[in-house]
Amino acid sequence: MAQGQTAPHATPRTAPAMRHGAARRAVVAGLSVLALGTTALLPARAATAVRPTADPAVVTDWNATAVDVINKDAERPSGEPFVWQGFVSAAVYNAVVGIEGRYAPYKWDERGPAGASSEAAAAAAAHRVLLEYFPGSKARVDAALRTSLGKVRDGRAEDEGVAFGRRAADHVIALRENDGRGADVPYDRRPAPGVWRPTPPDHAPFLNPWAARMRPMLMESPDRFRPGPPPALDSERYTRDFEEVKAYGAKHGSRRDARQTETARFFSDNLTVQFQWSLRDYAERHGLDIVDSARLFAAANTVGADVYVMATDSKLHYALWRPVTAVRLADTDGNPATVPDQDWQPMLDTPPYPEYMSGHNVLDGAVTAVLTGLTGGEIDLRMSSAVTGTTRHYETAAEFNREVTDARVWQGLHFRTSDVVGNRQGSLLGTWALSRYFLPLA
Known part of the structure; x- marks a missing residue:
């Protein structure tokens, strides 16, 4: 570890093969956390299916495109970009595992055609979600889609992948309808000792209070992990x-x-x-x-x-x-x-x-x-x-x-x-x- 220093550009370590068996389980102790019901996220064994190995770069490429759209073009503030990245990533995930398998889809039970291209599906899903919420970035996301599909061989596999990716995106978009984004959630607390009020230098009002009432993607309700109160002032x-x-x-x-x-x-x-x-x-x-x-x-x-x-x-x-x-x-x-x-x-x-x-x-x-x-x-x-x-x-x-x-x-x-x-x-x-x-x- 080189904590607090510039990381050396050494050759990355090669991780062992992915385990496809039972889920690894661990116990939460204090702040040391291991997730329940997961397998280690390490490179997978070589696929046994006839389908050619899909290029994983499509996932990272579209994540970078989403950053450009959400953070640069739309300039969404604070932690809000994670909301939009969550929508994009869920659609890409469903598009990929719906074809490739291995993991349970996110709130979906559809499977894609056996011979469909998961690369084309991932690209089409990300493109569809970004275009739905950020139409002002159409030129950017259209160009990214052309680049991604240009790496996939033309034909039935590509066409079926694109169609399935769009279905995966439409499903996530439907899940997020009327979820509370942008709703009018007032902050009406009167100034008093210990009570928040706008702060210098701009004295701006509460940013995005609607997020406190937005329907979560995973939790049952926004207060699922609400902590106990902060320490008393005295x-x-x-x-x-x-x-x-x-x-x-x-x-x-x-x-x-x-x-x-x-x-x-x-x-x-x-x-x-x-x-x-x-x-x-x-x-x-x-x-x-x-x-x-x-x-x-x-x-x-x-x-x-x-x-x-x-x-x-x-x-x-x-x-x-x-x-x-x-x-x-x-x-x-x-x-x-x-x-x-x-x-x-x-x-x-x-x-x-x-x-x-x-x-x-x-x-x-x-x-x-x-x-x-x-x-x-x-x-x-x-x-x-x-x-x-x-x-x-x-x-x-x-x-x-x-x-x-x-x-x-x-x-x-x-x-x-x-x-x-x-x-x-x-x-x-x-x-x-x-x-x-x-x-x-x-």
Whole structure:
């Protein structure tokens, strides 16, 4: 491991062959999470079917296209891109496993023609979903489809694959009708000690409160993993959190050292873009075939979509104020141990939504739980940051989550409890999801 340093460009390790037998099972203990009912996500044994081996690059290529559409063209904010990536990845997964088999489809029971091209199906599914929700990017997604289909031999296999991929996409689109996206969900809490209100410098209103009521992709309801309440304002734990973020998260006069500041800057990049790059990097370095690549993205991104729902649900429900408000108004919190500083600023500008839980850490815990479950232990995760121009490597989820938890405090954006609780709840969600979805077929 080269934690906190630029990752060496060494030759990737070759993973052992995929096991196709019974599901690997593990026990959740604290923050160490192994997913139930999954097999290790490693390169598959050579296929015995007559069908030529499908090129897995179609999955990573369309993930990159989706990033361009969702993050660059549409500029969707915060964790919202995981919602759209979840839709795309679920459709691609159903298109691929509907033809190739091996894993249970996502909320679907159709099978594709035996000789259909799973590459063509994956491309057609991603194209259909992106065009449905982002018609302004038609030129981009049409060009990507031409490129993908140009790599598939013309004929019946391609035609049947395209048709099945479109059916897979239409099914996901139908599942998401009237799911609450964009609904009018008001935030009407009056300002009071401990209660969130818009924060400087922009004082923007609550961003996307509709996500708190959106129908999840995997969970039964948005509050399925809602945590207990945050610490009381007069508690020792709140006091410790307050003093830590005030001292280490300040923009000016902070007690951060150079390494801590570098870590804070590393994780100030767009997390949704960072994770999509990391997933593509993992799939390519480990030589995942088209089925396991599709499963990796579907599991991570549908869980990511539900993370956005569960984190927003908690934020709307508890409406805890952010550190920048807490420090400036500490003389109103009823806690004699907290001292106000009306000029205090966090290292980074505070996003426009409440404190508890940390959505960043919920996502980190959930996605790394998925990786832990699918790989059987070590996540072998590389992540790059455009802010620092460096790449870091993490062998285990614990290593990664520890750094992100620290970073969010050092950025001045969160109390530590919000990070720790968020990471724990995300891990629970990721593990729960893998025990119910994307399971190996008997």
